Amino acid sequence: MTEQALLIELGTEELPTRTVDELAQAFAGGIVEGLNKRGFNLDANSAQVYCSPRRLAVLLPAVAAAQPDQTIERRGPAAAAAFAADGTPSKALSGFAASCSTTVEQLQKLETDKGAWYVFRSEQPGQPLAALLPEVIAEALKNLPVPKPMRWGDHDYAFVRPVHWLVIVHGSEVIAADILGLSSGRDSRGHRFHHNKTVPIASAHSWLADLRAAHVLADPAERRERIRAEVARAAQETGGQAQLSDSLLDEIANLTEWPVAIACAFDEDFLRVPQEALIMTMETNQKFVSVLDDNGRLTRHFIGVANIDSLAPAEIRKGYERVIRPRFADARFFYDEDLKSPLIDQLESLKTVTYQQSLGSVWDKVIRVAELTRTIANRVGVDAAQATRAAALAKCDLMSRMVGEFPELQGVMGRYYAAANGEPADVARAVDEFYRPRFAGDGIASGKVGQVLAIAERIDTLCGIFAVGMKPSGNKDPFALRRAALGLARTLIESGLALELPPLLQEALAQLPEAAFVAGLPKSKDGKPPLLDAGARRQEIAAELFEFVLDRLRGYYADAGIAGDRFEAVRALNPADLGDFDARIRAVDAFARLPEAEALAAANKRIANILRQAQAGAATAGVDSALLAAGAEAQLHQSLLGVQAAAEPLIHGRDYVALLRQLARLRAPVDAFFTDVMVMADDAAVRANRLQLLTQLRQLFLHVADISVLQPAN
Incomplete structure (x- = not known):
């Protein structure tokens, strides 16, 4: 059957920018799924997904004009109950045949592993695509992720935005359908200003070009590339470099159908406001692109992306510059007002902000974190006074006007305010950096004070929320504890600070109020407060949290290309120092690539099984050389003594790579031992010596x- 391209386009009012791409993908997926359910056997990867602020569309390159012929199979009664003792058909079998408009003789028998059944099979011609497609489209639209559909006019139907046109073209032929009050045709719509009229679509394959001629770039990838090129051109006019993030690019692409960049400028006086605040208000409120100089400093230039190729771009520029001025004025006001009092003065006001009901206020959390920070700083040789000061300041900017307007700037504004107040550079930097890593791919805090504070903050968060019984469950993680645990693990590993995690967890848990542990206990049936053994509860939570943190490391090492068996090899020992854990796993990864590794891993597995079956404990005495048989057994002992002597300084120095290389020398004597020696000898003394x-x-x-x-290895 001849296959032709199928185009489906739904035209709408401007869609919410953050949902356009998701809606387009879901719409295309729903169309493919619906057609495949009806036997069209389409490759989901072949679907070409298109969208713009005013349309959702999908182009399927090859779709048949009708579904394949369908084999209909209905199962009737079991063969064992199909006939009476005299051989006449039972009422069940006769009724089944009649319901299928056939005779008992025309039924077939189906043999299965659960017995035999009578079935009716018939061939049904495939229905035309035109007959099936309206239902497929309706199903796809119904299943779109639209949390709050809207209604318009006096219609009963609803959608994310009012709809205005529907194009369905198979090859060059229109397929008739009535969807959301629209009758399908071949007339699309052009750009709202450049071509505010219908655009006849000649064929499915011509659709993109037809719209491009009407000033609509319906391909989101093409639209993004044009925006990049336009922004780069405008930035070149200013002599700076545009800072266009992927998220901002996505928003601009879903706001425009024919993007044109325009270089603009603002008053230079605004540059005394921290550039992060200015960039945030540009991107968040206006979708403007900031322009930086070669040193990464914000310039007075910015770029707006219009949805029109204007004959008077200077007028658009004036408009953009006019709307940015009050936004920047607000940011300058917030900044100036915040600077009127020292950052530390906000500490007391944190008492009025609840962190968590059973854990107290944000002020209570700051006190706990400051004490834990002091402990950690003293343990690793970091200036404890600076670390404690940074902990006291860390949450104060939450009460600032600027962070109240832009919560994303917490930490960033704290750094500026701390520096303006004359705090030491390491303290000011730590107030910002302790939030790192903020996102996947972000680095940890660069300064030691920030690293210590980052560790203390995350440990307190994890311990507190686990104590009150609000640990993550399934895909629910309202306190972002998985991210906090990974950030903690990364900081412990990448900072080089030698710290054992379990004792820190115990110390953090010891600071929590008893109410936290009561809140985390299951409620008793009689309504009475549950009995609390705080010490046992702390031990239980500390062990659970240590495992929780280790679980986050599995993905961390997988992203680094380290196989899961390397992770499990080290996790079996549960090193308390995650920096030490990291050194071990990287040594094991290097060892696993050696030619001796596979044989020695197999030998270790065999040894572990032998010792477990023999219930042999830890080595408590030396090996008696007088009981060793000459040959492989004595050779293994001599080789082991040599490696033990060489390994001693490597163990103390935690040089695991060199240690495993030494152990790799044991492959040949170990292989020979298992080839020539019977471990479980009849002589009890010899057997015990070999086990030793x-x-x-x-x-x-x-x-x-x-x-x-x-x-x-595979």
């Missing part, structure tokens, strides 16, 4: 990881 030899070998590897869990 294997125990020492096993424990030497366990100074790094349990390599018995390493998987063979």
